[in-house]
Amino acid sequence: MSVKLGVPSKGRLMQKTFDWFGARGITLARTGSEREYAGRVDGIDNVQLVLLSASEVPRELAAGRIHLGVTGTDLVREKLVQWDQKVEPLAELGFGEANLIVAVPQAWVDVDTLDDLDAAAAAFRARHGFRLRIATKYHRLVREYLREGGVADYALVDSQGATEGTVKNLTAEAIADITSSGDTLRANHLKVLREAPILESQATLFRARRAELSDDARATLAELIQKLGL
Ligand SMILES: Nc1ncnc2c1ncn2[C@@H]1O[C@H](COP(=O)(O)OP(=O)(O)OP(=O)(O)O)[C@@H](O)[C@H]1O
Numbered sequence: 001m002s003v004k005l006g007v008p009s010k011g012r013l014m015q016k017t018f019d020w021f022g023a024r025g026i027t028l029a030r031t032g033s034e035r036e037y038a039g040r041v042d043g044i045d046n047v048q049l050v051l052l053s054a055s056e057v058p059r060e061l062a063a064g065r066i067h068l069g070v071t072g073t074d075l076v077r078e079k080l081v082q083w084d085q086k087v088e089p090l091a092e093l094g095f096g097e098a099n100l101i102v103a104v105p106q107a108w109v110d111v112d113t114l115d116d117l118d119a120a121a122a123a124f125r126a127r128h129g130f131r132l133r134i135a136t137k138y139h140r141l142v143r144e145y146l147r148e149g150g151v152a153d154y155a156l157v158d159s160q161g162a163t164e165g166t167v168k169n170l171t172a173e174a175i176a177d178i179t180s181s182g183d184t185l186r187a188n189h190l191k192v193l194r195e196a197p198i199l200e201s202q203a204t205l206f207r208a209r210r211a212e213l214s215d216d217a218r219a220t221l222a223e224l225i226q227k228l229g230l
């Protein structure tokens, strides 16, 4: 039995993940044609590379189909109920840093805090007859945050990409999304609420708590963790 290491196969986390392992003597490489999702691990025996989308890594870890996996903390917390019982963070990797925030139109001069948003949401419903819409793909984290922040009168609308565009497109009044440089928010005339972010995320190496391991694989995992300096 080999140790299965799940890493993003594309997107912004892939190359930096490969670089992070490479700097620690473990070479990860995609093999085959550019479009083939096959990979190789050099620098240690008996470790199998599993190429996945960053958003699928949490589920694969929770199911125990991979033993180790790299993805953003935001995706783990959003996708796994009681995430800390399913996975253990082993190392923050220092890239993929982004904050999950709530943003509203810059033109809403009276709305700078969650309290303001709650008041605006109540007024919006009274005026329009439907609830203020917040577009996001982080449904669980945003619901929990708004409940704790005392914001009640809103509806979440699902947005799986280009979330900042939903306000201009009139499919939402506000958004909750990841921001890094802030350029996308500014370009779409949105401002972040004054409170601390919902979550500060970065790429992290996780271990699956429930994955089965043979004795051989357990030894390989220990060797890998030691080689990575963890
Ligand atoms: N602008 C950004 N800067 C830095 N990290 C970001 C940014 N936007 C998203 N991320 C982080 O990158 C991770 C997602 O990576 P990426 O967008 O490449 O994957 P994905 O959207 O899940 O891809 P896929 O389409 O393959 O499912 C998340 O953990 C997220 O927090």
Ligand SMILES: O=P(O)(O)OC[C@H]1O[C@H](OP(=O)(O)OP(=O)(O)O)[C@H](O)[C@@H]1O
Pocket (backbone or CB within 6 Å): 160, 161, 162, 163, 164, 177, 178, 179, 180, 181, 182, 183, 184, 185
């Ligand atoms: O603060 P910034 O540096 O401008 O980055 C923020 C943007 O990056 C992510 O989008 P991504 O590029 O993954 O595209 P998406 O909208 O299709 O998710 C995120 O959803 C924001 O839209």
